[in-house]
Amino acid sequence: MPCHNQSLNNVTTGQEHNLTKHVRFAASSNSSSVPVAPSSEAVDDVNKQRLNGNCPNGGGLGPDVLNLGPQLKLLPLNSQILELQTIIRDKTTSRGDFVFCADRLIRLVVEEGLNQLPYSECTVTTPTGHMYEGVQFERGNCGVSIMRSGEAMEQGLRDCCRSIRIGKILIQSDEETQEAKVYYAKFPPDINRRKVLLMYPILSTGNTVIEAVQVLIEHGLQPKHIILLSLFSTPHGAKAILQEFPEITLLTTELHPVAPTHFGQKYFGTE
Numbered sequence: 001m002p003c004h005n006q007s008l009n010n011v012t013t014g015q016e017h018n019l020t021k022h023v024r025f026a027a028s029s030n031s032s033s034v035p036v037a038p039s040s041e042a043v044d045d046v047n048k049q050r051l052n053g054n055c056p057n058g059g060g061l062g063p064d065v066l067n068l069g070p071q072l073k074l075l076p077l078n079s080q081i082l083e084l085q086t087i088i089r090d091k092t093t094s095r096g097d098f099v100f101c102a103d104r105l106i107r108l109v110v111e112e113g114l115n116q117l118p119y120s121e122c123t124v125t126t127p128t129g130h131m132y133e134g135v136q137f138e139r140g141n142c143g144v145s146i147m148r149s150g151e152a153m154e155q156g157l158r159d160c161c162r163s164i165r166i167g168k169i170l171i172q173s174d175e176e177t178q179e180a181k182v183y184y185a186k187f188p189p190d191i192n193r194r195k196v197l198l199m200y201p202i203l204s205t206g207n208t209v210i211e212a213v214q215v216l217i218e219h220g221l222q223p224k225h226i227i228l229l230s231l232f233s234t235p236h237g238a239k240a241i242l243q244e245f246p247e248i249t250l251l252t253t254e255l256h257p258v259a260p261t262h263f264g265q266k267y268f269g270t271e
Contacts, residue, residue, distance in 0.1 A: 068235075068242055073251045075112055081105070081253055085232075089260050098266050105231055105253060106156040106201070113197050113229045113251055114160060117141055138195075142188050146171060146200040146212050149264030153199040153229065167191065169212045180211040185219075192220030195227065203233035203252070204259045206240035213245055223247040234259050 075081060087093050087101045119137045126132050143157045143166040154166055167187035171180050188194065196216065200209055213226060224247040233252045237259070241250060265271045 068238055069246065071242055071246065071249050072238055073112075073116070073249060074255070075108060075251075075253045077253075081108065085254055088231075088263070095266060095269055102152065102201075102231070102263070102267055103156060106153050107159065109229050109231060109251060109253060110153065110156045110160055110197075113227050116227050116249055116251065117195055140193060141195045141197065142167065142191065143197045143199060144169060144187065144191075144212075144216070146198070146208060147184070148268065149201050150199040152201060152264070152267045157197065157199070169215060171208050171211050173207075180207045182211060182215055185215050187216075187219060191216070194221070195225050196221060198226050198228045200228070201231040202259050202261060202263050203230045203237035203241070204261055205234075206237035206244075209237075209241050210244050213241075213248065227251060231263070232256065232259050 084101045084105045087097060088105065093101075114137075117137055119135045121133065122136045123131055123133050141161075141164065143154065143161075143164055145151050145154050145166060145168055147168055147170040151168075157164060157166065165188045168184065169182065170184035171182050173179065174181055198209070198212065198216070200212070203209060209228060213223065216226060217223065223245045226245075227249045228241070228251065230250070230252045232254050233250070234257055235255050236257075238250060238252070238255060241248065262271070
């Protein structure tokens with residue numbers, strides 16, 4: 001199972017799986033170039049093209065528009081995802097409907113996040129005695145939520161992985177300097193040997209995530225072993241994170257210059 005609680009033994013060996021991933025991503029024409037955030041008009045235009053299936057890369061966002069590199073991965077846009085995004089952004093949505101739709105969108109992101117974890121081929125025997133060739137996930141994965149809004153994604157991860165361990169980071173902005181500061185951090189003791197699903201639903205400036213990743217690095221984790229799961233991201237936030245840590249995998253459903261920053265308050269009922 002991808003959520004197995006045993007330490008991952010081959011994370012540091014550089015072994016990579018080569019099975020096809022179905023998530024679409026924004027590819028860069030020059031992987032060494034500095035990411036450039038697109039304009040709001042370009043993002044809106046490409047989102048419409050994504051929905052209509054007329055985008056480059058068979059539904060992904062093309063290099064001419066995003067240029068944020070292959071580490072930025074977006075769920076293929078369809079009417080279901082767009083409706084969930086619409087309900088979450090609608091100010092007239094009741095809290096019950098908001099939480100219901102947010103949980104559905106979270107589940108979709110978590111499922112795709114699990115799809116980014118390493119796995120290997122295996123063969124099993126079916127009850128009828130036939131041999132079946134499939135895959136099995138490597139062991140040693142964990143989740144880390146950035147409090148408080150990141151905690152909204154924990155249940156979605158546990159619904160997919162019942163025994164997965166989840167760490168927490170509390171980061172708040174200083175009232176005077178507006179700089180992000182770490183107030184609390186607790187991780188599995190062997191986190192430096194694990195693949196980490198870092199959960200934070202709304203990426204606005206990216207400062208909070210950058211600080212959280214820095215804490216994980218201080219605990220011995222390599223950025224390439226971090227998969228950042230978010231629901232909504234601004235182009236500026238995605239650019240800031242990937243420019244600071246180009247090896248991170250960033251998975252989201254939408255890039256839009258206006259992020260639904262009310263998410264945490266409405267989800268937890270603290271409006």
